[in-house]
Amino acid sequence: MLDTVGEWLAPWLSGITTLAAIRKVDLFEALRSRLNWSQQQQLDQLAPLRTKVPSGSNVSIDYTDCDQPVLAVKLQELFGLQRSPAIAGGRVALTVHLLSPARRPLQVTRDLASFWINTYPEVKKELKGRYPKHPWPDDPLVAVAQRGLKKRPK
Secondary structure, three states: OHHHHHHHHHHHHOOOOOHHHHHOOOHHHHHHOOOOHHHHHHHHHHOOOEEEOOOOOEEEEEOOOOOOOEEEEEHHHHOOOOOOOEEOOOOEEOEEEEEOOOOOEEEEEOOHHHHHHHHHHHHHHHHHOOOOOOOOOOOOOOOOOOOOOOOOOO
């Protein structure tokens, strides 16, 4: 890529005259434009930019560390999910950063099943009092995932 940088990056630098403008260049799109349509579709399938979680949210995947892509999501949005989400046709488990309702890191895992069984009960004990308006089910594997607060009784 370095040998041909002038070839693939030059069109994206046209008209840029400041360092601030260079920082706004979308290198992902510059590189993606080198792929044909079929390759772009394959890239989107194997390494998506976002993934849908049980709550219905489409959450961004962070590829900063390409060896361990990260999905940072609130714990309540994953209720009912038995295994860690994966990419690359299911071959690469995402590193899941489980967040509190305040979006603070609670736990990092690549084994969601183990988290639900071994760690969740302690996390629940610790945070249920701090976040009483959020759901903390006894069995997170059968609970319904949700984005926000507990549903109010009608």
